Amino acid sequence: MPRTLEEAFARVIHSRRVTELAAEIGLPLKALYRYATGPENASDEHRDPPAKIIAPLTLATGRLDVLEVLAGQVGCLVVRRPAPARTGPALLGQVAAVTREFADVQRCAAQMFADGRITAVEISAIDQELAELEREAETLRHALARAPAAERKPLARAGAR
Known part of the structure; x- marks a missing residue:
């Protein structure tokens, strides 16, 4: 970026x-x-x-x-809104994108702590990876909020019959 x-x-x-x-x-x-x-x-x-x-x-x-x-x-984040009909496989793809970005953050963190010192370049790299994770997570939030109500299922509660 x-x-x-x-x-x-x-x-x-x-x-x-x-x-x-x-x-x-x-x-x-x-x-x-x-x-x-x-x-x-x-x-x-x-x-x-x-x-x-x-x-x-x-x-x-x-x-x-x-x-x-x-x-x-100004400390804000730009997120592109997904198309309104993002459900099913498309939502699963968005979950996968968030997971990949989280893995990138973990990889950066592991590299940052590997030698026992943190450099400005490493801080910048993890900051960029975190911003990408935030963008993907916010895109997923928008996609979930726009999913048709008929496709939403209540979550089963632990211990519920």
């Missing part, structure tokens, strides 16, 4: 043909490049990307990079 807004813009604008992307969102090509290279290389007019271009840019590319960086700056 990109750490700066400039990195995020660079990833997003290079995920498609830049000329087509600029035309689709109605922004000059030079402005897109200025946002991707940072404020030190931009004129005052294009120092910070305006909020009004973030939604069109995200919708045009399908990339959440810019939103994730902005959310991270």
